[in-house]
Amino acid sequence: MADIATRVYNHKWKIDPIVRSLIDTDFYKLLMCQSVFRNSPDTTVTFSLINRSKDVRLADLIDEGELREQLDHVRSLSLTRGESTWLRGNTFYGKRQMFRPDFMEFLEGLRLPAYHLDKRDGQYELTFEGPWPQVMLWEIPALSILMELRSRAVLKDMGRFELQVLYARAMTRLWEKIQAMRALPDLRIADFGTRRRHSFLWQDWAVQAMIEGLGDRFTGTSNCLIAQRRDIEAIGTNAHELPMVRAALADGDAALRQAPYDVLADWHEEHDGNLRIILPDTYGTEGFLAGAPDWLAGWTGIRIDSGDPATGAETAIRWWQSRGEDPRGKLIIFSDGLDVDKILALHRQFHGRVKVSFGWGTLLTNDFRGLVPGDGLAPFSLVCKAVAADGRPTVKLSDNPAKATGPAAEIERYKRVFGVGVQQALSVTV
Amino acid sequence: MADIATRVYNHKWKIDPIVRSLIDTDFYKLLMCQSVFRNSPDTTVTFSLINRSKDVRLADLIDEGELREQLDHVRSLSLTRGESTWLRGNTFYGKRQMFRPDFMEFLEGLRLPAYHLDKRDGQYELTFEGPWPQVMLWEIPALSILMELRSRAVLKDMGRFELQVLYARAMTRLWEKIQAMRALPDLRIADFGTRRRHSFLWQDWAVQAMIEGLGDRFTGTSNCLIAQRRDIEAIGTNAHELPMVRAALADGDAALRQAPYDVLADWHEEHDGNLRIILPDTYGTEGFLAGAPDWLAGWTGIRIDSGDPATGAETAIRWWQSRGEDPRGKLIIFSDGLDVDKILALHRQFHGRVKVSFGWGTLLTNDFRGLVPGDGLAPFSLVCKAVAADGRPTVKLSDNPAKATGPAAEIERYKRVFGVGVQQALSVTV
Numbered sequence: 060m061a062d063i064a065t066r067v068y069n070h071k072w073k074i075d076p077i078v079r080s081l082i083d084t085d086f087y088k089l090l091m092c093q094s095v096f097r098n099s100p101d102t103t104v105t106f107s108l109i110n111r112s113k114d115v116r117l118a119d120l121i122d123e124g125e126l127r128e129q130l131d132h133v134r135s136l137s138l139t140r141g142e143s144t145w146l147r148g149n150t151f152y153g154k155r156q157m158f159r160p161d162f163m164e165f166l167e168g169l170r171l172p173a174y175h176l177d178k179r180d181g182q183y184e185l186t187f188e189g190p191w192p193q194v195m196l197w198e199i200p201a202l203s204i205l206m207e208l209r210s211r212a213v214l215k216d217m218g219r220f221e222l223q224v225l226y227a228r229a230m231t232r233l234w235e236k237i238q239a240m241r242a243l244p245d246l247r248i249a250d251f252g253t254r255r256r257h258s259f260l261w262q263d264w265a266v267q268a269m270i271e272g273l274g275d276r277f278t279g280t281s282n283c284l285i286a287q288r289r290d291i292e293a294i295g296t297n298a299h300e301l302p303m304v305r306a307a308l309a310d311g312d313a314a315l316r317q318a319p320y321d322v323l324a325d326w327h328e329e330h331d332g333n334l335r336i337i338l339p340d341t342y343g344t345e346g347f348l349a350g351a352p353d354w355l356a357g358w359t360g361i362r363i364d365s366g367d368p369a370t371g372a373e374t375a376i377r378w379w380q381s382r383g384e385d386p387r388g389k390l391i392i393f394s395d396g397l398d399v400d401k402i403l404a405l406h407r408q409f410h411g412r413v414k415v416s417f418g419w420g421t422l423l424t425n426d427f428r429g430l431v432p433g434d435g436l437a438p439f440s441l442v443c444k445a446v447a448a449d450g451r452p453t454v455k456l457s458d459n460p461a462k463a464t465g466p467a468a469e470i471e472r473y474k475r476v477f478g479v480g481v482q483q484a485l486s487v488t489v
Numbered sequence: 490m491a492d493i494a495t496r497v498y499n500h501k502w503k504i505d506p507i508v509r510s511l512i513d514t515d516f517y518k519l520l521m522c523q524s525v526f527r528n529s530p531d532t533t534v535t536f537s538l539i540n541r542s543k544d545v546r547l548a549d550l551i552d553e554g555e556l557r558e559q560l561d562h563v564r565s566l567s568l569t570r571g572e573s574t575w576l577r578g579n580t581f582y583g584k585r586q587m588f589r590p591d592f593m594e595f596l597e598g599l600r601l602p603a604y605h606l607d608k609r610d611g612q613y614e615l616t617f618e619g620p621w622p623q624v625m626l627w628e629i630p631a632l633s634i635l636m637e638l639r640s641r642a643v644l645k646d647m648g649r650f651e652l653q654v655l656y657a658r659a660m661t662r663l664w665e666k667i668q669a670m671r672a673l674p675d676l677r678i679a680d681f682g683t684r685r686r687h688s689f690l691w692q693d694w695a696v697q698a699m700i701e702g703l704g705d706r707f708t709g710t711s712n713c714l715i716a717q718r719r720d721i722e723a724i725g726t727n728a729h730e731l732p733m734v735r736a737a738l739a740d741g742d743a744a745l746r747q748a749p750y751d752v753l754a755d756w757h758e759e760h761d762g763n764l765r766i767i768l769p770d771t772y773g774t775e776g777f778l779a780g781a782p783d784w785l786a787g788w789t790g791i792r793i794d795s796g797d798p799a800t801g802a803e804t805a806i807r808w809w810q811s812r813g814e815d816p817r818g819k820l821i822i823f824s825d826g827l828d829v830d831k832i833l834a835l836h837r838q839f840h841g842r843v844k845v846s847f848g849w850g851t852l853l854t855n856d857f858r859g860l861v862p863g864d865g866l867a868p869f870s871l872v873c874k875a876v877a878a879d880g881r882p883t884v885k886l887s888d889n890p891a892k893a894t895g896p897a898a899e900i901e902r903y904k905r906v907f908g909v910g911v912q913q914a915l916s917v918t919v
Contacts, residue, residue: 218701231658
């Protein structure tokens with residue numbers, strides 16, 4: 060068990076790489092990467108860092124030299140033999156050889172491509188451009204690095220015991236959350252907190268606390284390195300970047316309208332069972348489900364990642380019913396802005412009506428709210444998204460207009476094509 | 490910085506000696522030992538463990554084999570070269586060579602004498618008998634071992650993360666106490682918590698937290714090993730055992746009445762300055778001060794170790810005034826059952842009227858109250874006292890009848906000789 064406070068203290072006087080492995084990333088990135096490697100290997104994409112929390116002035120907090128050092132370190136990484144063996148040999152979602160040999164060869168030869176870094180208005184402009192299967196793997200390490208460098212910046216003037224007590228408080232808080240969830244019948248919850256984690260060691264601690272505190276109710280972590288080290292399940296399916304890129308490449312409105320279903324048709328061919336999870340909100344959940352082909356209703360579940368989660372889940376349940384499916388056999392995964400109170404309320408509302416699962420992110424791996432003066436460790440909303448594909452801008456609408464990305468004119472076009480009406484804006488804190 | 494939770498976890502599967510050094514003891518034991526070595530080397534004494542908290546059934550909690558193993562380990566210890574060098578060369582209370590060469594030679598050759606261990610009514614009967622300068626050094630290691638074995642027994646079925654969160658909570662609690670004391674002007678506070686500590690590592694953590702949190706206001710620790718390792722002052726002067734043994738050996742009431750002053754006359758000859766601290770409560774503070782010779786009023790201070798501390802301090806102040814001394818030049822050391830609220834209140838009442846200092850014990854080094862089910866880690870009142878000298882029973886009255894020790898008939902005789910009237914009984918929790 061690492062002594063986190065001491066390690067943070069040591070950051071002050073020696074270089075300490077934040078991301079030390081190419082599999083210190085989310086499992087679904089690798090799953091999606093395999094799909095992209097097969098279906099769209101030659102698409103060129105641009106990923107870009109977007110800090111939705113403008114008041115957190117990252118370029119003022121984080122030294123550019125340190126940031127470059129950390130990013131350069133990631134570019135020096137390649138898959139180790141043990142990591143490769145684990146990816147090739149491990150059972151994921153009950154399936155052996157989830158990753159095909161040609162994809163594994165690609166991954167074994169991979170080094171992450173170059174990055175572009177500038178500063179503007181107190182923020183870093185960090186972009187990655189190149190072949191989609193390479194560039195997409197920058198998302199998680201880039202976010203982890205920026206999150207942890209921000210933590211280090213805030214902590215660097217604190218004394219050794221102040222640090223230890225800070226972590227003592229954060230540990231106690233997390234443990235109390237875990238205790239509160241113990242009583243939930245049939246709870247299924249996973250760690251989705253890699254991208255917004257306070258630090259690698261802290262995520263690793265949080266995962267271990269979940270293992271001890273929740274036993275079987277803790278279903279695993281999205282982080283492959285931690286899943287490997289702690290011998291637990293790696294968790295994840297697919298994300299917005301697949302429909303976003305496919306949509307950007309669609310020629311004309313009809314192809315655009317079809318793009319999100321085309322993505323899932325590919326996925327349907329590649330995966331079955333628990334990997335068949337619909338993420339319906341990229342261009343509005345209501346329209347997506349209304350226009351969905353019947354074979355999608357046969358999928359295992361739906362992940363609710365924006366908008367009011369209870370509303371989204373009720374919509375999903377009504378949709379299944381309208382398609383003649385029994386919701387009690389279906390899985391709903393909540394993964395947006397969860398904390399323990401919301402988890403308890405959603406569990407109460409939906410347990411028994413549908414299988415419920417939670418992907419707990421930022422407030423599992425980065426809840427240091429109120430623990431330093433000025434709340435300098437409060438989580439904030441940093442993302443790293445595909446912003447262009449083969450030179451065309453990407454668009455995301457989601458069920459919350461505060462989460463929309465893309466040029467304004469394109470957003471309007473997408474809203475028209477996908478029939479998205481007035482949306483309720485919800486504040487995005489994490 | 491040690492990872493305490495991991496260490497406690499490891500206790501479950503390997504032997505881990507609790508007391509690893511002969512100087513893992515209170516400084517005043519060594520000071521008193523030197524005085525005894527000089528003045529009463531041939532006195533035979535019996536020290537005995539007394540658990541005032543009968544509901545804590547130590548013999549049910551602690552395995553006898555483990556207890557013997559720990560006690561035997563202490564008997565295998567001798568002063569290391571580095572420890573000897575530190576005792577010989579270090580400055581204590583501004584004075585070099587506090588320990589005389591003949592005493593150091595004795596100490597370098599010392600191994601602790603045999604112990605006698607029995608069980609009765611769920612308690613251990615642990616006694617040490619032999620030459621006073623040897624036997625007296627058992628007090629602190631014996632108490633530390635029993636306290637820590639009790640902690641280990643309570644913790645042994647807890648999970649790894651439960652343990653880490655337990656310590657996280659205890660750390661947070663202590664840090665909050667320290668924060669609360671930061672604002673006190675001219676605060677002077679020392680660690681007196683060796684004998685009742687939760688564990689060695691925890692005491693060491695507490696001391697380091699005091700160093701960082703209080704800076705110069707933390708004046709040092711009574712624990713020699715920690716003082717050496719953390720490069721801070723070793724703190725302490727004298728204790729009840731000196732007058733208790735001297736009184737037991739006194740022939741007749743007149744000699745008995747004189748014994749407490751005789752002890753301090755020896756001390757006066759041996760020490761000056763900050764080591765001239767009166768501990769007036771052994772046979773009642775009021776009578777002791779009323780009958781004290783004038784040269785005692787010239788001493789540096791008074792330590793208040795039983796009874797209501799504010800009452801004791803007011804008594805001391807009135808006594809100095811009655812002897813023509815200015816209390817503002819005098820030191821009062823509070824050392825009985827302190828916690829942060831009492832410290833704040835006493836500081837408020839006496840700051841500016843007298844120099845105030847605190848010897849913070851059990852609730853510095855062992856405040857785990859309420860942190861485990863059934864409150865199994867709550868501190869309790871364990872002492873190890875001189876119960877006989879050259880075959881005669883010793884007696885302590887103190888300013889709290891709950892702290893009195895000795896045969897009932899002898900207690901009555903002492904009360905008569907020292908003119909102790911009705912005393913207010915205060916509960917003794919630590």
